[in-house]
Structure formats: C-alpha cells, structure tokens
Amino acid sequence: SLSISPEVPIRYMNYHGMFVPDSYQLIADSIENFQIRDDDVWVCSFPKAGTTWTQEMVWNIGNNFDPDTAKTPLPIKFPFVEFTGTTTTGWISLNKADSTFPDHMSKSVEYATNLPSPRFLKTHLPFNLLPKQLRTREKKSKMIYVARNPKDVCISYYHHYKLLEGYCSTFENFSKLFLGDKVYYAPFWDHVISYWDNKGNNDILFLTYENMKKDLGSVIQQTAAFLNKSPMSPEQLNRLKEHLSFDSMKKNPAANYENAAESINASKIFGENFKAEGVFIRKGEYGQWKSFMSPELIERFDEWTKLKLKNHRDLFDRMI
Ligand code: A3P
Numbered sequence: 001s002l003s004i005s006p007e008v009p010i011r012y013m014n015y016h017g018m019f020v021p022d023s024y025q026l027i028a029d030s031i032e033n034f035q036i037r038d039d040d041v042w043v044c045s046f047p048k049a050g051t052t053w054t055q056e057m058v059w060n061i062g063n064n065f066d067p068d069t070a071k072t073p074l075p076i077k078f079p080f081v082e083f084t085g086t087t088t089t090g091w092i093s094l095n096k097a098d099s100t101f102p103d104h105m106s107k108s109v110e111y112a113t114n115l116p117s118p119r120f121l122k123t124h125l126p127f128n129l130l131p132k133q134l135r136t137r138e139k140k141s142k143m144i145y146v147a148r149n150p151k152d153v154c155i156s157y158y159h160h161y162k163l164l165e166g167y168c169s170t171f172e173n174f175s176k177l178f179l180g181d182k183v184y185y186a187p188f189w190d191h192v193i194s195y196w197d198n199k200g201n202n203d204i205l206f207l208t209y210e211n212m213k214k215d216l217g218s219v220i221q222q223t224a225a226f227l228n229k230s231p232m233s234p235e236q237l238n239r240l241k242e243h244l245s246f247d248s249m250k251k252n253p254a255a256n257y258e259n260a261a262e263s264i265n266a267s268k269i270f271g272e273n274f275k276a277e278g279v280f281i282r283k284g285e286y287g288q289w290k291s292f293m294s295p296e297l298i299e300r301f302d303e304w305t306k307l308k309l310k311n312h313r314d315l316f317d318r319m320i
Pocket residue numbers: 045046047048049050051052053152155156157159244245246247249280281282283284285
C-alpha cells in the first residue's frame with residue numbers, strides 16, 4: 001500500500017499492473033463478473049483524454065439527438081461503472097456515511113447492472129482488466145476508446161487532482177508521478193496500447209481528442225456508422241456540433257460536473273486547508289504543453305514515449 005504525497009490521504013496499490021486506490025479490491029470481483037449485454041455501448045479511456053466530451057457525443061448519437069432528452073445528467077444516463085473503487089471520490093462514498101453524492105454513485109456497479117437497455121457505460125479500466133465478458137467478446141457490445149496526447153493529459157490531470165483529489169503540490173512534482181506511473185489508471189501507454197492492440201474485431205472504435213477538435217463532424221459521422229446509425233443530416237449534424245462545442249459543454253449542467261468538488265465534500269476529506277481549485281471543463285485545447293512544459297520536461301516525455309512505443313510505430317504516427 002502506497003501514498004502518493006503527504007497531502008493525499010489515500011492509500012494506493014498496484015492491482016495487476018494498474019495504479020488504483022486500495023479500495024479497488026472491494027469491487028474487483030463484481031467488475032470481473034459484470035454481465036454484458038449485446039446492445040451495451042462503452043466509452044473507455046485513460047482519465048482526461050476527453051471522456052466526458054466523448055460520452056456526450058456517443059449518447060446523443062445513440063439517442064438520435066434531441067436537446068430535451070440530452071438534459072439528463074451524464075452520471076445518470078452514462079454511469080462510470082467502477083466509480084466506487086477507483087477514485088478517491090469513490091473511496092469516500094464507500095466509506096463515509098455523510099457523502100452528499102447521489103446514492104447510486106456509491107453503488108455504481110449495481111446501478112449499471114440495473115439500467116434498462118440499451119446501456120451507455122463509462123470505464124477507465126485498461127482492456128485487460130475489463131469485465132470478463134467484455135474482454136472475451138462474449139457479446140456484441142461496442143467500445144469507443146478515446147486517446148489524447150499524454151503531455152496534454154498530464155496537464156489536464158494535474159488540474160483535475162487540484163480540483164478533486166486533494167493535490168497541493170507543483171506541476172513539476174505531478175509530472176514525476178505521471179511519468180512514474182503513480183497516478184490512477186497508470187501506466188498511461190500500456191492503457192492506450194491495450195485497446196490499440198485489441199481493436200481488430202470491429203467492436204472497438206479508436207478515436208483521438210485531437211481529431212475531435214480538428215474535425216468533430218467527421219468523428220460524429222464515423223461514430224454514427226460504428227453504432228449502425230444512419231448518417232446525420234447537415235442540420236442535425238450542425239445542431240449536435242453546437243451542443244458539443246466547448247462553450248456549450250462548459251455551460252451545460254448535465255455534463256460540466258460544476259458541483260463535483262462540493263459533492264465530495266473535499267475539505268472534509270483532505271482537511272480544511274484544501275481548497276478545490278479550478279473547473280472540470282477547463283480549457284479544451286490540444287498542444288497546451290508547448291507553453292506549459294519546460295524544454296527539459298518535454299524531452300523527458302519524448303524519451304519516455306519513444307521507449308514505450310518502440311514496437312508501436314503505427315500508434316506513434318496516429319497520436320504523436
Ligand atoms: P483540459 O483540462 O485540457 O481543458 P475527461 O472528461 O476525460 O476527464 O477529460 C477532460 C478534458 O476534456 C478537459 O481538458 C476538458 O476541458 C476537456 N473537454 C471537455 N469537454 C470538451 C469539449 N466540448 N471540447 C473540448 N474539450 C473538452
């Protein structure tokens with residue numbers, strides 16, 4: 001059992017190669033045995049890769065975009081299946097009777113199990129730790145994986161930790177945790193590779209955050225085709241693009257997690273000195289690292305990436 005820094009009072013472990021809070025053990029079996037359905041649609045990602053954005057896109061494509069039904073909050077229409085065990089917030093809802101989180105959030109596996117079909121489900125688990133029926137493709141369910149440049153992921157994750165995980169130290173120190181595989185769901189590249197290497201069966205659509213930024217319209221049509229939906233009309237497409245724009249998402253209470261820090265009662269867990277800093281839908285850009293990282297850190301990331309992707313030239317070309 002490890003601690004990442006004195007400010008963060010959560011104990012971590014290495015669970016089959018994945019860095020998670022100790023409490024993951026409590027739900028690991030229920031995840032392994034989670035029952036998959038043929039019409040499930042999963043959004044899978046490393047945290048901060050654009051999960052929330054992808055969820056909102058996928059849900060609206062799957063439900064023939066209607067601005068009214070779109071108003072259902074993401075945690076209700078698109079639950080985070082292993083939420084109970086893998087985040088500090090989950091750890092809290094599991095251990096603190098006074099959590100203000102909606103009740104289902106503390107029983108996410110059960111909530112997801114009981115959702116009517118077709119289900120839309122979010123996970124940050126690497127491919128090899130997905131529920132057995134999903135990993136072994138026992139059902140015809142589909143997975144959409146979204147990946148993002150790790151330098152931008154690291155920056156976004158740093159802000160996330162300052163908002164929701166009690167982190168009070170510098171970015172420099174955070175980047176060491178990131179490169180040292182001491183942030184949850186690390187190691188980063190193994191995560192991306194696990195889906196990349198398994199996408200041969202036409203049941204995993206591999207997207208990147210950068211492509212969504214550059215040409216959201218094409219990504220929407222590609223996702224619609226993957227979900228066996230007919231292509232959107234130009235008007236429908238424009239309305240959905242507008243709905244998914246950074247400015248709309250930032251203002252959308254169903255998707256912006258604006259009360260997340262209060263909901264978890266951050267100061268109760270991390271101490272009165274901890275002040276949640278920032279917002280969840282924060283900047284929404286790619287290439288931020290160019291102005292945010294020192295030349296030395298950029299070099300460290302590049303060396304690390306080269307090493308990790310030495311047998312994955314195709315993935316390197318796609319992402320870097
Ligand atoms: P930044 O912190 O770089 O701004 P996740 O949902 O996986 O936690 O990812 C969060 C990141 O996606 C944040 O990145 C957030 O701002 C960005 N994001 C969310 N909605 C977005 C949108 N509509 N357009 C672009 N980026 C978006």
